Amino acid sequence: MPNPTAAMLVIGDEILSGRTRDANMHFLAGELTKAGIDLREVRVVRDDPDAIVAAVRALSAAYDTVFTSGGIGPTHDDITAENVARAFGRPIAVREDARAILVAHYAGRDQELNEARLRMARIPEGALLIDNPISAAPGFSIENVHVMAGVPAIFQAMLASVLPTLTGGAPLLSQTLEIRRGEGDIAGPLSDLAERYPDLSIGSYPFIRDGCYGAHIVIRGSDGGRVDAAMTELSGLFPA
Amino acid sequence: MPNPTAAMLVIGDEILSGRTRDANMHFLAGELTKAGIDLREVRVVRDDPDAIVAAVRALSAAYDTVFTSGGIGPTHDDITAENVARAFGRPIAVREDARAILVAHYAGRDQELNEARLRMARIPEGALLIDNPISAAPGFSIENVHVMAGVPAIFQAMLASVLPTLTGGAPLLSQTLEIRRGEGDIAGPLSDLAERYPDLSIGSYPFIRDGCYGAHIVIRGSDGGRVDAAMTELSGLFPA
Structure with a gap:
């Protein structure tokens, strides 16, 4: 039986401008190879709604599993969550379980759970949360797409949560x-x-x-x- | 006037398996930003004929300029040249000017210009050669696609030949x-x-x-x- 297939979508102007050198692709590639999952394609796109929607749809249709990195923080240029929702025609709103995670995280810190941070609790309808043991704000899985952070330490922690849920093949x-x-x-x-x-x-x-x-x-x-x-x-x- | 747009296509199983960490994307991104050319998208695909053809066609149609890296050496897994030719419906064969470059390079060395090395003189009809000051075997430009080596030192040298021929915009x-x-x-x-x-x-x-x-x-x-x-x-x- 052939191994399951995967693709990655890296989202972020900072990669394409040369400001930041992506580190998540190489990490993901190594982890998937160990797990017996064939990484077949990677795309890097800008912080652009239509580019994200088109890439999510194309990769989700072509491969068994898709991983995204980047664009799920609290600032205006973090537009991944709403555009992954749009790719699948799902509504997106602040969800209570995600809000509760943030409330618990910010309680007793000198940071407040303001409107900007609450954006990180917006989850497309029907998605499963991905645990973020580092900075609390969760990723999510919807259809066959796993939406994860761009900061390498958080990306790696989220991947550790997702990988055991996937069916691998024979390790290469x-x-x-x-x-x-x-x-x-x-x-x-x-x-x-x-x-x-x-x-x-x-x-x-x-x-x-x-x-x-x-x-x-x-x-x-x-x-x-x-x-x-x-x-x-x-x-x-x-x-x- | 908006800046010209560009995309990159990285070709190679070694990137997707995690064996090799790509270095050319980050380098190209920085150089294009300096030149006022907007790198809009990057794709990484396997050493697979159909994947290469599909990506070349899609990126060539969507952006002003496309750069490819990888797959133009002498071994059996170097299949970029013939599949870029196929993407544009052009025949490919050993071309005399490319052969002459290799003949001159190997003359007087202890390496022979054998059948395998001669594969590196196969150039799609109508393409322009890209100078390779390091190991002689040329890259080539066809339509709006520049086909370059994957070894970083050679990729960088070829890019230095191609960039001055492109029209840039206002540097970012x-x-x-x-x-x-x-x-x-x-x-x-x-x-x-x-x-x-x-x-x-x-x-x-x-x-x-x-x-x-x-x-x-x-x-x-x-x-x-x-x-x-x-x-x-x-x-x-x-x-x-």
Whole structure:
């Protein structure tokens, strides 16, 4: 049975302007690989209502699960929640269980639960809350879309809540061989190897180090014996 | 006149599996902002022919300029060139000027211009070559799509060749104020400010440092006087 598929939607002008370097995509990619879920596509869009709606609809329809990051805070540029609701034609309003979480969090602090912060309790109808152990304001899951924060520490905490609820596949195993030759010298035998192991993914990732060319050859698959066999052949083709 | 728009397409299983952390998106975003070109969307897709064709067509139709990274080397998993050609219905074959570049590069080295390396001289009909001062194998530009390498040093060198050929807009100016208060305390006055400066983009990017909440407020616009004025008001609202 093929592994379940996933996509990610990163929302935020700050990524596209170069101000902030996204860190959540790389983290999510590693976690999904460990869980046996294939991350197939990532899109990064602006803080723009129509761009968010279009991307949510396209990715939700094409993949088993979608993760979003960013745009769920209290400020005017946080427009993810209402546009995910709009993508699914759901009303959105402050929900009592979400408000109660914020009330409890801000009670006894020197921060007040003002109108701006209350925006973070707006949840689309029918959504499930995602726990935020760091700053309380919850994410939410609606249809197959999990809406999470952009701040990496909070994104990671929310992902830890969501991942155990998903059905994974066979974890992808991988082995890597570093070959200190130009990719062009490796390409022919490597292509033959890939043809003989059509059930494995064999990738070549070139690098330049100290002025010399090399490549990391990564062999991936869910059957450890097959990965071992292909790696043994590869090592024989290109002895260190 | 609004600034020209751009999108990026990152091609490669290694990004989506979490093996490699993409560095080109952040670099491109910064360079385009300096050039006055608005990066509107980024997509990351697998080494999959149909995924590449669909993304190239969608982004090429929606934005003024598209940059791709990855998949133009000599190995079997380098399938970008033929699928960009396919996206535009163009034939692709080894082209003499591209072959000549490779012949000159490999002459006198201990690497041979074998069949695998010759794949890197396959250029879609009607494309312009993009200079690769590092490892010779060229990128190419076809329609409004610039096809470049994934290795960051080569991506950056190719971008340096392409950028001067593009028409930019007014460079985006930005000023940042760090406010050591929770976003929820800032949100109300910030929203008012944003309404009074509709020509500017005002973003709030929260952080957690030493257990305390804060936010960077970034004011962006192409009119330096307006950015100054808004920043002066903002500083008055939230004195350090």
